[in-house]
Amino acid sequence: IGGDGTHRGANAVHEAMVDIGWECSVMGVPKTIDNDIPVLDRSFGYKTSCTEAVKAINAAYTEATSNTNCIGLVKLMGRHCGWIAMEAS
DSSP states (O other), rough: OOOOOEEEEEEHHHHHHHHHTOOOOOOOBBOOTTTTTOSSSSSHHHHHHHHHHHHHHHHHHHHSSSTTTTTOOOOOSSSSSSSSHHOOO
């Protein structure tokens, strides 16, 4: 269960086993907060990250509006797609 790095590591383990002649089966379950798996509507981990992003945005808004000349800045995770930012805003 994991993202790109986890699956690359699992593939490397499989290739190492094949190289030494051992039978090895590897099964991967994608889990990503990026929601960037083409065949799925939503990956698990995505909803939680959006919920937490909304909390961060609300907290930044509270801080920014609590006094004059304040700024609320939130940086959200997400590799290339921006799904979390879109969903949370």
